[in-house]
Amino acid sequence: MSVAPAPAPANSRSRVVTASLVGTTIEFYDFYVYATAAVLVFPRLFFPTGNETTALLASFAVFGAAMVARPVGAVVFGHLGDRRGRKATLVGSLLVMGVATFLIGVLPTYDQVGLLAPALLLVLRLAQGFALGGEWSGAALVATENAPRGKRAWYGTFPQLGAPLGFIIANGLFLSINAALPHAQDPLLPSEAFLSWGWRIPFLFSAVMVVVGLWVRLRLVESTAFTKVEEAGAIRRLPLGDAVRNHGRALVLGTFIMLATYVLFYLMTSFTLSYATAGQDAATPGLGIPYTHVVLMQIVGVVFFGLFTLLSGPVADTVGRRRLLLVVTALIAVFGLTFALLLADRPDRAFTGALVQAFLVLGFTLMGATFGPMGALLPELFPTHVRYTGSAIAYNVSSILGAALAPIVAVALWARAGGSPWLVGVYLSAAAVVTLVALTLSRETRDVEMDDAVPAEGERAAVGAR
Template structure:
């Protein structure tokens, strides 16, 4: 079927951004920082707190898997959020939709901070935690795409990938704030032998979740001052807005949805291996504690043996490189093209996965310098692949379905990557009896799938971003 594309000028001078550069940077960066902060606060608690307070199974590995199960449940909810928020974002505008997603995330995160534990209400505690986690995933399903559209639809010509890095920076900044706050709390109420203290388990862990309310208020104030982009207003003026954006997206842009989903796969697997999985792997002792009952609790799966504080500081150092290379990758993708940059970075991710056993030596042989180098390399690759995605995924779709299309691709990939990565990694870690080679192989396999999708795709850096498909 032939398509008719209208890229003519619309009222309001579309060549001039609808929002100032400072407003675009603030609105896209502050919102995603808050959203990712909430997400990472949960990820940290999923390792430190939730296996003890919400999933006391008696088996450390089983409890950790259950905790990661609720963590992964949010990824299943994200595509639902993408469909709902994408529908409203493509029908009624980006601004109100972004406000709603941020408010939903903030309320859910705050409520996690006041939940009763298993000791108080039994397994109802895990059920309530799961509901709040699903609400978090639902909210994040609409957040990222809207923030990416605010940035890229207001970008000057030739700088879409640079502007697309603004919402991407929310990931490393949110990670640093969330884990930094957990570190401060841990310092103020230390436990014995690196284990969480009684005060931390009783009320200290709740502080990061309650603190999110302050951040949400700031984010809401920023986003309420946005105005709609000319790309969306242009689609409205040309009568291109669809009553059911999801149906239009699936019917006409199915190929783009599939490619976009696999573009993100290696990115998701890499990030959640470096954060959630590595926090549990890096801080677990290489030898079983005295009195450990193998018959009752299963075989001991050794880790690297770092203290929680030391390992999180290593991660934060690596995340600094994540942020730096997120920004570096944007201008590079504007100059060379998204496809060339991402093919090169994804190839490096495949090699990196194969080198896991070189850097991560179990059974107490791990050294801090080698582990730091591992994290720096991994987070450098993470920033280099994540940075261009803020422009690439929205560029796959025209304005009238851009919110829906980019949100679904981004969040369906979260099921294949983020939801499964920590749980699959724990299972592979156990199968490998503490060796990380199977986990690295898993990352390399995800990288191969992403590489195939990139090879099958076309370059999008020169696409007319305001061109509206007005065919019926």
Template sequence: MSVSATLEASNTTAANPRSRVVLASLIGTSVEFYDFYAYATAAVLAFPTLFFPTGDPTTALLASFATFGAAMVARPIGAMFFGHFGDRIGRKGTLVASLLTMGIATFLIGFLPTYAAIGWWATLLLIVLRLAQGFALGGEWSGAALIATENAPAGRRGWWGTFPQLGAPIGFIIANLVFLVINTIWPGSFLAWGWRVPFFFSALMVIIGLWVRLRLVESTTFQKAVKADAIVKLPLGSLLRKNWKGVVLGTFYMLATYVVFYLMTTFTLSYGTRLPAHAAAAAAAKAGTPFNAASYVPGLGIPYTHFVLMQILGVIFFGVFTLISGPIADTIGRKKLLIGVTIAIIVFGLTFDLFLAPRGDATFEGALVQAFLTIGFTLMGITFGPMGALLPELFPTNVRYTGSGVAYNISSILGAALAPLIAVALWGAASGRTWLVGVYLSVMGVLTLIALIIGRETKDVEFHDQLA
């Protein structure tokens, strides 16, 4: 059956109602980001011990973060693969496939034997499933963004584009609440089996997401491209020939966003919960294990449950400001809003030590860390929200899935894949202080700012009839 015939057979009803668009773009990305963050949390709390027993805590953490970053490398490949089919046969089927791929990979992680059972084979299997997660997420975001923006009313793309973006804070909150409950109810069993439960739980969320997405019909925008016989055989080739500037700009638009997000989530969880040197030495002495003070990188020693609750409070601001950013971007434009928040991110990067340096007063220290997380996640919401509309607006309909996905996910390598590794290395180089980590964020912010200044405003670009 041809693409045209398929569309005619599947679109006997009216275009997608607003409630269906919101649910399909929101629930799907919530599930995908839940799966992704479940891995990110386990990469800090469980995987260094269970899959990377190097004998040195810092080395084990770096190895665990390396597998976290490996998924980012797979994401552009997933964007090209799913983007090809999303631009060739439609958004709906491609979104279902990406969600199913992510769900299966995440569910299987829960069944993995550990290093103690089968040695390095366990590590290899973990990496393979992690790559599958990244591959799936590479095709997820752009499809969800297109479902939202291609169904948006005139002048409301920025607002509707925030619906898939909201999946990030929702997924983060659910994943961390699940870990928090397990760690609270069965604290002594977390490393034994408790870490597996969040990965099993993802199956229920995937079923809900699939049910919603299977009820979608293709957007009118994509149907117009089909009727105009404008579907290209190789979307990636057409993209690189005619729209490569959009890929470059989109990649750097997202750079600061990725870095600030992964610093606020993965890195701060490591730094905030890592014991100070004296406490780590005392714990090692009590356990009768050696302690190498020269190689140990200290943190703040905030209890895990306490720190996760602090993060969740910050992520609430992330979600609220993600939604707020959409109408603002529709009113004043994407470029003006993002230039302003990127300058704020650059300044924020220069304040890390002001908020995160050890103070010797747990109450004062905790208040500063909470303020840091709240500010960081607020900035994240403002910069992340408009991206759901901005990146798709850089590309014509018949290469839009591929173009927005490739730009978004190449940036994940430069920002998300490298951010945890660079942050840990800079944290160690500064003897446990965070000022160098903040400088790194500011430098990435400068690169994003340059791209935004070079790029054009896309708020009023033709969207539904634009073809490559």
């Protein structure tokens, strides 16, 4: 008896990879443009408090506010994605992010309109967070729901790869603009022209990238997994209620499985940039490394981030997501204990710079190894009819606990330790221990079928059940 051939995938491999990679690259580019400006520009132009630490904390508070908006975006876009499909939701999230980022580039500053300037910045930052709350899960579902058997984690690394690519493009553009503008003093420091208007260019450039992303995503068709649910009449009226009621354990575990990843990433980017560039005057403790040098060192580290993001996919497909993440998270806990050693201010400036570079390479390598498998693991925790909502909520609630608090907590611990980063490292190690507990309580998801029949009403899906 002949066996019917497997149905062709809804989208070709090139279309899946391009749509998931290009979209998240643009979204993360927009996010990183703000993160860089939050350290370099916004404390001066939007929060001129007269105290550098207070201004930086205010800038980071607005940066973290976006994380609060992300779960709201996760609920809204998750609801639409589980009811109307992945394609329209991905287009909508990209549009919201692009418009918000462009408008930040035309905002008046505090000197021009007073308190209205930081208020408008906060509104647009919330819009960015709202959009990113729906972006990641949609891109991850496009990749994983269209992946061949046995290669789901590898496909899931492509939306994850948007994070390092977006970082490199955003910071590379900042560096190029600053280098091209005239400098009255040190060319390694931001020029007056850059602080006056040059910082706006990366935000305005977002509009061009959004047009490219929309063209790619509009060519997608719905995945077979979602189409099956739609044809079976199993779409839920309120996916959020179903996810909380029947898949609450998956929501909680997924949230804490992501915690160490978020804390690590924002310490490696925002905090490290602040700490390494501070110290150029006696009032602010830090390493006193010029901004451009630090960003270049971060870009070198992010290359390892991207490389190990891709490498983590085949490893996770071979040994399993949980086993790989248990090892990597344990290494993150150990890495947190090295902050005082690798980020110490030493008389030999060349040696200090070499240690910072080693710190960034190690941290971003671990970041790639932990971030890559998440593109498959979180969607695998949930059945198709609540997959967008469930994975989006877990991913974005974790952003509040990890990413929103990390820069603020880090600056506070940095000050409490008298300018030493050792307490910041302990904070990372503590977050890694929490993630290890969540991973220990979870089970392997490698063999979960993404397009199985929809569970009966009231059935609780086992977290990671084989």
